[in-house]
Amino acid sequence: MRNAVLCLFAGILINMSGGVSGSQGGDSPRDVEVQGRVICIDESREEIPCSDESTRFGFLTRSDERYFFMTSDSRAKMFQDPRVRERELVVKGRLRPHNQIEITKVWSVKSGQRLDIYYFCAVCNIKTHVGGLCWCCQEDFELREEPIE
Numbered sequence: 001m002r003n004a005v006l007c008l009f010a011g012i013l014i015n016m017s018g019g020v021s022g023s024q025g026g027d028s029p030r031d032v033e034v035q036g037r038v039i040c041i042d043e044s045r046e047e048i049p050c051s052d053e054s055t056r057f058g059f060l061t062r063s064d065e066r067y068f069f070m071t072s073d074s075r076a077k078m079f080q081d082p083r084v085r086e087r088e089l090v091v092k093g094r095l096r097p098h099n100q101i102e103i104t105k106v107w108s109v110k111s112g113q114r115l116d117i118y119y120f121c122a123v124c125n126i127k128t129h130v131g132g133l134c135w136c137c138q139e140d141f142e143l144r145e146e147p148i149e
Contacts, residue, residue, distance in 0.1 A: 029094040032101060035109065036061035038085045041068065050085055059091060059101065067091075067101045075103035077130045078117075083143055090114060108145050115145040 040050035041058045045068055048054075057079040059067040069076035078084050088109040093101040106129070107114040119141035120127050121134040131141050 029096055029102070031092070031104075032067075032095045033090060033092045034059060034061045034065070034067060034101070035088070035090045036065075037088060038079045039066075040085075050082065052082075054080065059089075067095075067099050070096070070100050070102060073103055075106065075129050078106060081131050081143065084108075084117065087117070089117075107148070110145075114148050116148055117143070117145045120144050 037060055039047045039058045039060050040054040041056045042048050043056070045058065045066075047058065047060075056071060057069045057076055059069070061067070069079070090107045090109060091101060091103060092105040093103040096102055106117060108117040109115070118127050118129060119131045121137065121139060121141050123139050124134055124136040126134060126136060126141075128141060131143060133139065134141055
C-alpha cells in the first residue's frame with residue numbers, strides 16, 4: 001500500500017492513514033451512526049434479559065431499528081459492563097450484512113451531549129475500550145465519560 005502507514009497491534013492490522021475504503025452502494029459495507037440502547041440477544045437474535053454472563057449484544061435505536069454486534073468485535077465487549085448497557089449510546093461503525101455493525105466508536109449521551117466513554121488506568125496511563133484488569137499493573141480499569149472537545 002503506497003502512502004499508507006500500517007500498524008500491527010494484538011494481531012489486528014490497522015490502517016493508520018485515515019483512508020476510508022469501500023463504497024456506499026450495494027452489499028459493500030457503509031458507515032452508519034445510530035443512537036439508542038444496547039440489548040442482550042440469544043443466538044437467534046431475539047432479545048433476552050441481560051445478565052453478568054451476557055456475551056451477545058444488539059442495538060435498538062430510538063426508531064425501533066435493530067442492529068447486531070459481531071461476537072468477534074472486541075469493542076462489543078464494552079457492553080458486558082451493565083453500567084454501559086444502561087446508558088443511551090451513539091454507535092458509529094461499518095454496516096455489514098444482516099444488520100451487523102462493526103464498531104469504530106461509541107459515545108454515551110447525557111442531556112443531549114455526547115460524551116467520550118472509555119476505560120482508563122491512572123497508574124499506567126492506559127485508555128481502552130474494554131474494562132477489566134489493566135494488562136500492565138492488574139488494577140481495575142476505571143469507566144470514564146468526558147465531554148468531547
